Amino acid sequence: MAREAVGTIEAPKTVDTSARAEIRTPAQLAWRQLRKHRFALAGGAVLVILYLMAIFAEFLAPYSLDFADRNKFFHPPIVPQFYDAQGFSLRPFVHETTLVDPGLRRYEATSGRRHYVRWFVRGEPYRIFGIIPSSVHLFGVDEPGRIFLLGTDQSGRDLFSRILYGSRISLTIGIYASLVTIPIGLIYGGIAGFYGGRVDNVMMRMSEIIIAFPEFYLLLTLSAVLPTAVGCTTRFYLIVLIVSFIGWAGFSRIIRGIVLSLKEQEYVLAAKASGLSDLRIIWRHIIPQTSSFVIVVVTLGIPGAILGESGLSFVGFGVREPCASWGNLLTSASNLPTLSLSPWLMAPGLFIVAAVVAFNLFGDGLRDALDPRHRTG
Amino acid sequence: MLRHIAGRLLNLIPMLLGITVVSFVIIQLSPGDFLAEMRLNPIVSQATVDQMRANFGLDQPLHIQYLRWLWNAARLEFGYSFAFQVPVTWLIGSRFLNSLLLGVISFTVAWLVAIPIGIYTARRQYTWVDNTVSLWAYVGISTPTFFSGLFLLYLAFKTGWFPIGGLTSIDYEFLPWWGKLLDKAHHLILPGVVLSILGVAGLMRQMRASLLEVLRQDYVRTARSKGLAERVVVNRHAVRNAINPLITIFGFGLGGLWGGAAILETVMGYPGIGKLLLDATIQKDLYVVMAALVIGSVTLVIGNLIADVMLVVSDPRIRYD
Secondary structure (H helix, E strand, C coil): CCCCCCCCECCCCCCCCCCCCCECCHHHHHHHHHHHCHHHHHHHHHHHHHHHHHHCHHHHCCCCCCCCCHHHCCCCCCCCEEEECCEEEEEEEEECCEEEECCCCEEECCCCCEEEEEEEEEEEEEEECCCEEEEEEEEEECCCCCCCCCCECCCCCEHHHHHHHHHHHHHHHHHHHHHHHHHHHHHHHHHHHHHCHHHHHHHHHHHHHHHHCCHHHHHHHHHHHCCCCCCHHHHHHHHHHHHHHHHHHHHHHHHHHHHHHHCCCHHHHHHHHCCCCHHHHHHHHHHHHHHHHHHHHHHHHHHHHHHHHHHHHHCCCCCCCCCCCHHHHHHHHHCHHHHHHCHHHHHHHHHHHHHHHHHHHHHHHHHHHHCHHHCCC | CHHHHHHHHHHHHHHHHHHHHHHHHHHHHCCCCHHHHHHHCCCCCHHHHHHHHHHHCCCCCHHHHHHHHHHHHHCCCCCECCCCCCEHHHHHHHHHHHHHHHHHHHHHHHHHHHHHHHHHHHHCCCCHHHHHHHHHHHHHHHCCHHHHHHHHHHHHHHHCCCCCCCCCCCCHHHCCHHHHHHHHHHHHHHHHHHHHHHHHHHHHHHHHHHHHHHHCCHHHHHHHHCCCCHHHHHHHHHHHHHHHHHHHHHHHHHHHHHHHHHHHHHHHCCCCHHHHHHHHHHHCCHHHHHHHHHHHHHHHHHHHHHHHHHHHHHCCCCCCC
16 A cells, blocks of 8 residues: 555566566556456456447447337347248348237237348437437347347337446446545545544444445435436436435445554654645545555445445336336336246346446456455466 | 443444434435325315324424434334334334344355355365356345345246245135244245345355465464364364454344345335335335334344454454453
8 A cells, every 4th residue: 555665676686787677557566466367357348348338328229218119018039030931041130020919928920021130220310429419220120120139128118228228327326426425435534534533433423323224224215305206317316316325434434444544654744744734634645545445445336336226226216217227127027927927027137237246356356456465476 | 241232332322313313304304294195185184184193293393203203212112103003113023023034044044054165165266166156156246136036036936836925825824833834934935045145145255255364374374384184274273263254244244134135025025124114115104114214223233233242252352341
């Protein structure tokens, strides 16, 4: 953690002009360590893919968030095929289907007409990054054919598209929550740790009250406070606030612990002796020292926020219809008779698990990489 | 030791007050109340609504309401449920025991399974067994209970091996005592498995990390170099020291388990305190929500206290007084 450990200098033992001293910055050392951590790299790769999916959701999704084909409710996943009764085709295609048994929700390819999967098709218009207008989608099939990679829900909405749009909420909630939690936690924990004594005692007792609640209980009751008649975006930000309200306490406790040990260091004494104000010492000299802890704690805290939001949305207290988040998409799977006929409704859950596993793997790898004690050579 | 416990208990008092204040404020902040629905009901006269308001003390100023509630809560009377028309204590008592039962079972299973796995993987660090188990442990801690719960319910529905939700069958009342026991056990398997997986995954990781840390210590090297069998070194010397940090986790683990159980209970229709809280929140059943919040957090706080005491008992290096 010490700032003076800027790099290790592999000094040549004998005087040899050809050998260059290698100087590595802490970031390079961390990266070197992280590269050895295969699980962490895999986690990082999954995260990159997931976030790219979230960013380019409109382009990747064949349908829009609200697109619904009422005649195709609870449609099973349509996998593009290369082969049918008419023979083999290099270009994958799907068959058009119609509902033959509404009770068992059986769909059958009646006409046998092929609808070829086309790349970069024109579809519903959207804006890239909310600015550049476009209507190109990565793939699609000609009407009236449909391509539902992960099936549809009760109103015939494409689950795959909705998962892509939902990832925007599910994957960003943790980041937004961190943006709120980090400054509060740094200042609160910084002050408590720096002053110690009675200030510390009172501040920590207060944060302990928040920690004392079972997390989900607090999330649930707090979300009941939220106004119901607000738009999706407003509700999203309100939920961010709730998640942060629960998260700041634990985070500031960690910061307080670090600051408590840091303030005994000589450089803090030196800063005090040179007459800096307390706030300046905390903010400019102590807080920056906690940076690698913050990175790790945040990386490992985001999955908690994802789980919190998805749980909340799952029971109907978080993000609500018609918006999509991975949690509320899973709600339609909570009816067992429905689920038994349409098991693909569980797909959003797999995305939750994938994202959380990836964050945990990456976060643990990052912790090992940033903590010199965990480095292996 | 006793003095330490007494001191900790005294410290709990301001904390409990804080917990009740926060709960009370949250509930007051939430828009609408149970009576709002009644007011819209044309059958219920305004006089009845006013009468109910007075009965429940809702016409009093907030601080009076709070103090009243607190005074009653101190005597374990948590008010009256609007929705069920029964005392909250009566309503919550059995639910609390159900949640506790589920928690204790899964916690016990988690410890019994996780410790041996943790030891096994720590002794074979970075082998394929260790890597596989670790990866699954990651999946275990990352799977939300409502998802694993749904998945198991789906399997149960397809195979018919396990009852779908609840804690008792319809014919429960007509079963002999051993039949009742078996029936409950049968119902407990699915939620128990979900929570145990969560617990095993978390604890196993901690045990592995903790044992690896201990195995690097000098005294382990000493034990090895004086020729002790590896089995003795690990089981007699290392494991006993590695378990200590886990006891602290016991307290935190309880929190995660309690929260994870809350949402699982709603998925599985398990009559526990978490499901009660959810239903009460939807119905704006003020005193039930309040009691569930307070009881949930008090359980957590006491769990932490027990963990602390156990740590003092098990680790002679830690002395509080």
